[in-house]
Amino acid sequence: xxxxxxxxxMLERYQNLIKDGALTRNDSQILAIARLQGLLxxxxxxxxxxxxxxxxxxxxxxxxxxPLKGVYLYGDVGRGKTMLMDLFxxxxxxxxxxxxxxxxxxxxxxxxxxxxxxANISNQEPIRLIAEEIASETKLLCFDEFxxxxxxxxxxxARLFSYLFSxxxxxxxxxxxxxxxxxxxxxxxxxxxxFIDILIENTQVIKIDGTDDYRMKHSAISQIYxxxxxxxxxxxxxxxxxxxxxxxxxxxxxxxxxxRIIHIPKAYKKIARFHFKDIIEQPLSAQxxxxxxxxxxxxxxDNIVSLKSDQKNEAxxxxxxxxxxxxxxSLLAISADAEPEKLYxxxxxxxxxxxxxxxxxxxxxxTQIYLDDFLxxxxxxx
Numbered sequence: 001x002x003x004x005x006x007x008x009x010m011l012e013r014y015q016n017l018i019k020d021g022a023l024t025r026n027d028s029q030i031l032a033i034a035r036l037q038g039l040l041x042x043x044x045x046x047x048x049x050x051x052x053x054x055x056x057x058x059x060x061x062x063x064x065x066x067p068l069k070g071v072y073l074y075g076d077v078g079r080g081k082t083m084l085m086d087l088f089x090x091x092x093x094x095x096x097x098x099x100x101x102x103x104x105x106x107x108x109x110x111x112x113x114x115x116x117x118x119a120n121i122s123n124q125e126p127i128r129l130i131a132e133e134i135a136s137e138t139k140l141l142c143f144d145e146f147x148x149x150x151x152x153x154x155x156x157x158a159r160l161f162s163y164l165f166s167x168x169x170x171x172x173x174x175x176x177x178x179x180x181x182x183x184x185x186x187x188x189x190x191x192x193x194x195f196i197d198i199l200i201e202n203t204q205v206i207k208i209d210g211t212d213d214y215r216m217k218h219s220a221i222s223q224i225y226x227x228x229x230x231x232x233x234x235x236x237x238x239x240x241x242x243x244x245x246x247x248x249x250x251x252x253x254x255x256x257x258x259x260r261i262i263h264i265p266k267a268y269k270k271i272a273r274f275h276f277k278d279i280i281e282q283p284l285s286a287q288x289x290x291x292x293x294x295x296x297x298x299x300x301x302d303n304i305v306s307l308k309s310d311q312k313n314e315a316x317x318x319x320x321x322x323x324x325x326x327x328x329x330s331l332l333a334i335s336a337d338a339e340p341e342k343l344y345x346x347x348x349x350x351x352x353x354x355x356x357x358x359x360x361x362x363x364x365x366x367t368q369i370y371l372d373d374f375l376x377x378x379x380x381x382x
Contacts, residue, residue: 010037010088010091013087013091014030014084014087026080026208027209028079028207028208028209029208032071032084032206033084033087035206036071036084036085036087036172039069039070039088040088040092042068043068043092043094043140043170068168069170069202069203070170070171070173070203070204071173071203071204072146072172072173072206073085073173073206074177074205075208076176076356077176077356077357077360079208079209081174081208082144082145084174085142085144085173085174094139094140096137096138096139096140097139097141098138099142099144100143101144101145101323101324101327102145102146102173103323103324103327104286104324104327105141106153107287107290109156110152110287112130113126113156116130125159127156127159127163130160131160131167132163134169135163135169139168140169140170141164141172142171142173143172143173144174145174145176145323145357146173146182147176147354148182148186149186149316149350151186151188154183154195155188155191157192157195158191158192158194161195161198161199161202165202171199171202171203172203173203176353176354176357178205179196179200185349224240224365224366224371225339226334227335227336228336228338229302229303229336229337233302233335237300237334237335240300240333241271244331249266250266250268250273251266251267251268252264252265252266252267255291255295257291262284262288262291264296270295270296271298271300272296272299272300273299273300273301273302274299274300274302275301275302276301276302276304279292279317279321280301280304280318284317285320289324289325290324293325293328297331298330298374299325299332300333300334301332301333301334303335304318304334304335305336305337306337306344306345307343307344309345309346309348309349309352311344312349312351315346315355316351318343318358319354319357319358322358322361322362322365323357323358323361325365326361326364326365329370329373329374329377330374331374332365340359340362340363341359
């Protein structure tokens with residue numbers, strides 16, 4: 001019999017993390033593991049059609065007979081949603097699978113749309129063509145941080161995902177909000193509602209509860225976050241830049257994106273240094289931050305100021321930048337007016353809710369585990 005018949009792979013890996021002290025047992029995580037394990041069993045059955053189906057004595061883990069549905073995990077920041085999805089992704093028995101941050105996926109989708117429209121293919125629906133391209137490349141899409149804040153995204157999601165699901169693409173996603181609250185307060189939200197129904201129909205929606213942010217348990221504050229942004233902080237970032245570049249001063253650089261120029265005040269190979277006004281106060285998009293991250297592995301930012309509650313645009317850019325850097329496991333070193341909890345204090349709006357994720361991610365990005373992982377992958381940065 002297969003190993004998962006008696007001891008599901010995901011549960012085994014989860015219990016190992018608990019034994020190692022990385023996690024504390026959580027009943028809602030166990031439920032999510034059961035649903036993800038069920039999906040794993042269905043994928044195995046589909047990939048090995050000739051293999052005789054094995055009876056699972058544990059009803060809780062039994063694979064349902066209904067058609068394949070994805071899984072949508074939601075809950076507050078730091079509850080282990082991404083960790084669970086990553087456990088699933090690593091052992092999913094399918095070759096054409098992809099894990100991607102939702103920001104990245106939508107940026108790529110708009111790029112595909114731009115190319116198709118420029119090609120003047122007038123006799124076919126562009127969104128369907130994109131869905132067919134995606135379905136030909138992957139059958140399992142795992143999205144981290146599923147969030148909809150852009151009206152350009154909102155207007156195409158219902159059609160795009162209808163096609164993807166009809167073409168047999170399976171979606172596993174993490175989010176901070178339940179499907180019904182996606183794009184909450186957004187412009188023309190009534191046109192977005194059909195997408196919510198499509199998502200609920202094609203995924204198993206599971207809430208991850210808990211009181212502890214598991215990422216916070218590993219906080220080992222390292223000298224990559226300096227408060228306040230004074231002369232000592234500046235010198236510390238100077239020293240870090242010299243260390244990463246092997247004592248090179250760096251020079252001004254620039255990146256061109258679709259005819260627009262992004263200026264980098266100081267760069268050397270894979271290391272870039274910005275001032276707050278250059279990277280947050282400028283009207284940059286998620287796509288811009290993605291391109292910056294593709295070009296630079298380590299980002300240093302001077303003088304991040306505390307944002308007021310009405311500075312929603314700046315808060316949105318900061319949230320997006322941290323998401324992109326975190327997803328790419330980049331190094332981030334900054335000087336700031338305050339600790340992350342005090343950098344943006346607002347009690348209302350989507351940005352206020354999503355900034356809690358930023359706080360959690362900044363905390364993890366300062367841990368020794370995160371930094372050691374970065375250095376192990378980028379030993380030849382300069």
